[in-house]
Amino acid sequence: MEYFFMIFALLLATLRLATPLIFASMGGMMSERSGVVNVALESFMLVGAFTGSVVATYSSSAWMGWGAALIAGLLIGALYALFVIEMGADQIVTGMAFNLLVMGVIPFVTKILFNSTGSTPSLPVEFRFNYEPLIFAFVLVAALTFWLKKSRSGLWMLFAGENPDALMAAGVSVRKVRWACVTLSGAFAAWGGASLSLFLASSYSPMMTGGRGFMALAALIFGKWKPLPAFFACLLFAFADAVQIRLQGVQVGGMTIPVQFIQILPYIVTIVALAGFIGASRPPKALGREL
Template sequence: MEYFFMIFALLLATLRLATPLIFASMGGMMSERSGVINVALESFMLVGAFTGSVVATSSSSAWLGWGAALVAGLIIGALYALFVIELNADQIVTGMAFNLLVMGVIPFATKILFDSTGSTPPLPVDDRFNYEPLLLAFLLVAGLTFWLKKTRSGLWLLFAGENPEALMAAGVSVRKVRWAAVALSGAFAAWGGASLSLFLASAYSPMMSGGRGFMALAALIFGKWKPLPAFFACLLFAFADAIQIRLQGVQIGGVAVPVQFIQILPYIVTIVALAGFMGASRSPKALGREL
């Protein structure tokens, strides 16, 4: 019975830890299936985590924080679209610039708002989410799977990343499709960040995404840019994360293993997964191609 509870606790932790990865990977899928490379997911998550925490703390409502994270994600996603779609900036360089910009701006904002460059004030336990972001993440994956396969606008997104010329010949604006996709990419990834500060924790802390934006991008590539396979890749990476949490403090031959060696386990799994399956993944044909 004890082992049953241990396994159940591990599976529950995996689902909780997978929530921000699922949102971010679905956001990355929206952008990259439309043909726009997106390595800015880390910045989108940080913006969502910070905005969600600030609004939730001020209003004592996690749902208002969740909605504010959505708006903030749409704004930063649209700003990213402005640079890479309208101004034709290099998509990889711009994505990394967004990551660096957000890492510097948020401490400045916390200094102004809370006279601190660290964490935001904690949200009371009773005001935090219990399971709602996890449920929404599952619904998002199911909804996107249906939308891409069964709706006209979903097919527009796929054609924008695979054959934009055919989409333009049909009278559909590829530019508008990509704008909408990248803006929604920001919104979904921001929800991933908000799930960190409102679900897995009770406040924003510096750099709390911890590279999850890049892990979500790796899950997207590992899942061949498809919702369901990317979802299962997120579960795999989250399982590795849950394992490393439980392995901290383990001893081998009476000698404690340095915690730093344990903490890198999820990233090792990510690298191994990409190294083993990268060759089998085919990116959208028009990914990174300017209009």
């Protein structure tokens, strides 16, 4: 019975830790399947985590913070679309610039609002989410899977990333499709960040994403840019994260394994997964190609 509860706790922790990865990977899928490379997921998540925590603090409502994170994600997604679609900026460079910009701007705003460049005030337990973001994540994966297979607009997104010339020949604006997809990419990734500050933690802390935006991108590549395979890749990476948390402090031969070696386990799993399967993954044909 004890082992049953241990396994159950590990699986529950895996689902909780997978939540931000699922949101971010679905956001990345929206952008990249439409033909726009998105390495700015980390910045989108940070904006969502910060905005959600701040609004929830002032409103005493996690739902208000969740909605504010959605709006903030839409805005930063639209800003990214402006640079890479309208201005034709290099997508890789612009994505990294967004990551660096957000890392610098958030401490500045935190100083203005709370006179601190560190964490935002902690939310009381009753104002935090219990399980709602996890349900949202599952529904989002199911909805996107259905949308891609059964809807005309879903096919538009796929053609925007695979054969934009054919889409334009059909009278559909590839530019508008990519604008919509990149903007929604920001919203979904921001929800991933908000799930960190409102669900897994009680406040925003500096760099709390911990590279999850890049892990979500790795899950997307590992899942061949498809919702369900990417979802299962997120579960794999989250399982490695849950295991490393439980291995901290474990002794082998009377010696405690240094925590630094334990904490890199999820990243090692990510690298091994990509190194073993990256050759089998074919990105959208028009990914990164300007109009």
